[in-house]
Amino acid sequence: MVRELKEVQGIIFKRQKYKEADLLAKIMTKNDGIITLIVKGALRPKSRLSAATINFSAGTYVIYTNGHGLSNLRTYKEVKQFDGLYQDLTKNAYASFIFDLIDHAFVEYQPLGRYYDLAMFALKKINDGVDSEMITQIVQMKLLSAYGVEPQLAHCVICGKEKGIFDYSIKMGGVICNDHFGVITSRMHLKPKETAVLRTIGLLPIERLGTIKISEETKKATRKAIDRIYGATIDLNLKTKKFLDELKLF
Numbered sequence: 001m002v003r004e005l006k007e008v009q010g011i012i013f014k015r016q017k018y019k020e021a022d023l024l025a026k027i028m029t030k031n032d033g034i035i036t037l038i039v040k041g042a043l044r045p046k047s048r049l050s051a052a053t054i055n056f057s058a059g060t061y062v063i064y065t066n067g068h069g070l071s072n073l074r075t076y077k078e079v080k081q082f083d084g085l086y087q088d089l090t091k092n093a094y095a096s097f098i099f100d101l102i103d104h105a106f107v108e109y110q111p112l113g114r115y116y117d118l119a120m121f122a123l124k125k126i127n128d129g130v131d132s133e134m135i136t137q138i139v140q141m142k143l144l145s146a147y148g149v150e151p152q153l154a155h156c157v158i159c160g161k162e163k164g165i166f167d168y169s170i171k172m173g174g175v176i177c178n179d180h181f182g183v184i185t186s187r188m189h190l191k192p193k194e195t196a197v198l199r200t201i202g203l204l205p206i207e208r209l210g211t212i213k214i215s216e217e218t219k220k221a222t223r224k225a226i227d228r229i230y231g232a233t234i235d236l237n238l239k240t241k242k243f244l245d246e247l248k249l250f
């Protein structure tokens with residue numbers, strides 16, 4: 001592929017020093033996947049590009065790219081910051097983890113499809129002050145499919161029952177109804193309402209999940225359950241998750 005100038009719409013989510021005065025910035029784009037950009041001279045005082053590539057800046061960027069490897073950031077148009085995130089360590093930690101998690105589910109330049117909308121949804125909600133922990137759990141349940149784990153949440157994996165009391169089994173890859181609680185030894189022994197939360201946040205479209213409210217106790221239990229599901233099915237060891245755990249937010 002030839003090198004070309006291209007306008008991409010996206011969110012900057014990670015940056016690190018590169019060479020003398022340059023930065024490498026990762027951008028999650030709407031149509032072109034996740035791209036690592038060289039930002040020339042970004043570490044020089046008064047660099048315009050530096051301000052436009054602060055973490056969680058969103059906008060339209062003009063890049064020079066050949067569709068693989070490193071691309072170059074040339075300029076930008078209409079970039080805005082999510083101020084609520086930039087100022088707040090906790091929100092920042094949650095958002096960083098979410099983007100890290102999405103980043104690891106894809107190879108560079110692979111289009112993200114609906115997962116880009118999921119990232120945008122999460123960022124807006126966290127920026128607006130919606131419960132970051134809950135938003136993160138929603139993203140995690142929805143992101144399992146991007147990692148090739150397709151948990152069966154809609155109905156019992158054994159008999160297909162859709163309504164009733166359920167538990168979750170990592171080994172069976174989904175929910176099981178209480179008709180089989182006695183025979184499935186691999187179930188997680190979640191409370192019915194905890195499994196109900198996992199099903200709801202995994203199944204309902206994001207537009208309907210923005211205001212979900214659950215008790216702290218249930219939220220702790222579903223956090224543990226999601227950590228167990230990820231630990232058992234996906235080989236990940238993210239610094240952003242470790243940091244979040246160390247904050248001991250609840």
Ligand SMILES: [Zn+2]
Pocket residue numbers: 156157158159160161176177178179180
């Ligand atoms: Zn069943």
